[in-house]
Amino acid sequence: MSKKVFLPILIIFSAFLLSTVNAAPSGTIDQPVGTVADNVLVLGGGEEVTVAFRNSAGATVDDVASTIQYITLAAANLNPTRTIIDTADASWKIYKPDDLLRASGTVPVLLETNAIYSPYSTSQTIYMYTWSLGKPSATLEAYTSSSQFSDDLKILRPGETIKLTIKVKCQNIVGDTRIWFFFRATEAEYPSGSYPTDIASIPSEERVNLYYSKLPGPDQTRYWLPLHNSYDPYDQDIGTGHNFDQNSWVRGATTHAFAKGGKLIHQKPEEDPQDPEPTFTFHICGEKFEDSNREGLYNVEVEHGIGLLSGGSWIEPGVTVILLGPDMKTRATEYYPELKYPPPEDEHPDILQSGENGLRGSYCFNLIGASKGKTYTFYIKEEVPVGREATTKTMIGPITLIASSDGPRESINNHFGNIAPKPVGGVYMPVNKLKMLMPYLAFMGLISTIVLIAIKRRDN
Structure with missing residues (x-):
């Protein structure tokens, strides 16, 4: 093939690849890991939790333009009535792409006790925790060249992880809570054409998960830009939270398009299975959720729980859930009279409203008094609200728990889904598949034409 023909093909493919490849930093967060099995804590207990935040940019580790600076991490505690995060300094460790430890230290926390986390609610307040590592080092305000690098810098290069x-x-008090971890987003705003080039021009409190890079295109100026999938949990002017467009200060209103990792923590009554006279407690829980896609599976990142009791008032009515014995009709504590409930569940044994423990949609049966060595069988029944239809089974079971050190003594993730009935009829919206494929067909047609011309010229 002649150079005259090869060159246009190379240009076309290069343009196509450049339109899809982006070396800007991107955040990912692993599932938080706790020191207690299944995250089931006893009352008065606690655990250490480690969360791995990673820069997943597809670039070499020394690429300054893909490095996250002014690292700022956050956590939204949706139900602080059940679990809180210790406000003592947290520890952090930065690992290279090969998992070798590079730097470590401690960082204080900023606690907001009246915060809004839009993916959960724009009216119900939660506890928000923020850990800001600050500038790269005591003597370096901005990392703008790889020649400045040293192992002690508090930056997150491509492929690196901060834990x-x-x-x-x-x-x-018995019940559950959920904590969401994410990269906090800056609230600074800059219009197109006025992006900052000097870190000093950004207010110090707004230097949050930034990177230093040129924009796509011929302009070689390097600007300070926000991490695109960081998250500001609530902007009053847009009525929700925001992320950012890639390589831009343009905010995107969203409740789910950002990097996050969640942890559900359970609280159950105290027990001592190893004591010479052991005590055993059971914990059975799940969530009642709005099954927006009708698939019968709970997608906790985008689907909401149904029901919330807060401060003694129902913010949203709950759904009735009943714990039954093995005959699927007798209430559990009537079938097993030795079993009791701790406060506040003792007020209405075996019957709960979803969300009454302070976490939207959550329900938790906590039983005390189980007889050593005895096997117990339970079923959970949901009463489907009027005007709704179930997308999951309305009876879950059998659930088998054993009062022994080996257990099991907990059963979690027993979820019930509901949705409004589908309307009868509807509007048929045909999809023009040819129209959808037209850009790709045109591109392939162009390539085919160029190849045919090349072959014809070669044959001549």
């Missing part, structure tokens, strides 16, 4: 370790503590 944050915190402590969570129970609030001495």
Whole structure:
């Protein structure tokens, strides 16, 4: 093939690849890991939790333009009535792409006790925790050249991971809480054409998960830009939270398009299975959720729980859930009279409203008094609200728990889904598949034409 023909093909493919490849930093967060099995804590207990935040940019580790600076990590505690995060300094460790430890230290926490986390609610307040590592080092305001690098810098280069370790503590009342971890987003705003080139021009409190890079295109100027999938949990002017467009200060209103990792923490009554006269407690829980896609599976990142009791008032009505014995009709504590409930569940044994423990949609049966060595069988029944239809089974079971050190003594993730009935009829919206494929067909047609011309010229 002649150079005259090869060159246009190379240009076309290069343009196509450049339109899809982006070396800007991107955040990912692993599932938080706790020191207690299945995250089931006893009242008054606690555990250490480690969360890995990673820069997943597809670039070499020395690429300054893909490096996250002014690392700022956050956690939204949706139900602080049950569990809180210790406000003592947290520890952090930064690992290279080969998992070798590069730097470590401690960082104080900023606690907001009246915060809004839009993916959960724009009216119900939660506890928000923020850990800001600050500038790269005591003597370096901005990392703008790879020649400045040293192992002690508090930056996150491509492929590197920062692990944050915190402590969570129970609030001495049974129930569940969920904590979401994410990269906090800056609230600074800059219009197109006025992006900052000097870190000093950004207010110090708004230097949050930034990177230093040129924009796509011929302009070689390097600007300070925000991490695109960082998250500001609530902007009053847009009525929700925001992320950012890639390589831009343009905010995107969203409740789910950002990097996050969640942890559900359970609180159950105290027990001592190893004591010479052991005591055993059971914990059975799940969530009642709005099954928006009708698939019968709970997608906790985008689907909401149904029901919330807060401050003694129902913010949203709950759904009735009943714990039954093995005959699927007798209430559990009537079938097993030795079993009892701790406060506040003792007020209405075996019957719960979803969300009554302070976490939207959550329900938790906590049983005490189980007889050593005895096997117990339970079923959970949901009463489907009027005007709704179930997308999951309305009876879950059998659930088998054993009062022994080996157990099991907990059963979690027993979820019930509901949705409004589908309307009868509807509007048929045909999809023009040819129209959808047209850009790709045109591109392939162009390539085919160029190849045919090349072949014809070669044959001549």
